Amino acid sequence: MKVHVLEDAQKLGEQAAEHAANIINELLAKQDKVRLVLSTGASQFETLSELVKKNIEWSRIEMFHLDEYIGLPESHPASFRKYLKERFVQLIPLGKVHFVNGEGNITEHLEELTREITKEPVDLALIGIGENGHIAFNDPPADFETKQSYMVVDLDDICKKQQVGEGWFPTVEDVPKQAITMTVHQIMKSRTILSCVPNKVKAKAIREFFENDIDHRFPSTIMKSHPNLTLYLDKQSASQTDPKWLL
Template structure:
């Protein structure tokens, strides 16, 4: 695990974007293309804002994303398809090579089968995986399913996850948050050749503390990332505030 602590969310976003851009440029140069997974949410604002400005041949990048609410229309402000279209695709200087969205509307079984077929055509090169306030990765809330070999599954959202969505302003009340989502599984996330997690802000401090202070457990889903051979964690002074710096240094490899 490689840990980088930055001053604040803006600097974190800039550093993480440059780190990812270097890897994407390397992949495009050596392989001719790159397969990318993006996450969403308020913690990813600064990273995506910087990433779209990077000098990358986006026409050679194929994008997937992590999750989407079940039965939430694309036009809803909380739709992750809408989020990535407006904050990523529409901001690129040239069109993206290909984009595969998680669609939580219509026939979910067919939607999942289509996504699974596409994502398993070749390995994912780089995955930006956020960490939630309850330490979830994608919508794999605790206790996360570490055993399924599926690529995407339908999950029930726990109350802490729903409260995060309200706290970030995506929904007005807890009752407005959908009860289910389609999510990329833990197994599929771990198939990525490189994982980068951008986790700024004080509200994530407890989750980051739990990540560092616990062994791998599905009660703290993000702990599984520590087992990945190429995992880089970007945190800021706020999200790192509950962790002993000596412990971070000990685990930093």
């Protein structure tokens, strides 16, 4: 694992996007396409904003989406499909996009997503860490055992409060109770993971990431077992962590 602590969220986004672009372009020099997984949420604003500016042959990129609320229409401000379309997909000529859709026949959709993502390995995944330590919507205690690629999960209260705190919903009661998420198993199959985690509200989660062994009560800790993980923090998100872990 490599750890970078940047001055602020903007500097974090710039460096993480540069790293991601370099990985993508190196892969495109030796293979036909790159399969990319993207996170959403307020913590990813700067990284995605910088990534779309990069000189990449986007038509050779196949993008997968991590998660989506059950029953939430795309028109809702909190929809992750809406988020990704407005901040990424509509700004570049992507080759292929696979959205998670929480409406319609969920069983059939899970089967479709699984078929697509398991056709070939994922080359690069940009994975955030939630205030409760979740990755995607794998809230604690996260399922580290399932071999599914996507599944329906119940959202815990801390996760719901994060969504309200970021301004996506007016109250906790307005947050959907369930979501479709990419599983821990599928995330960990990615060849490279860049985890971008800025902002003060993530400081506790980052401290717990470093202080705990791999534990489903702290879902993000599973990423410490990944052979090619780079963690991007800013001074605020790293503020509660013992500096010895950040060297």
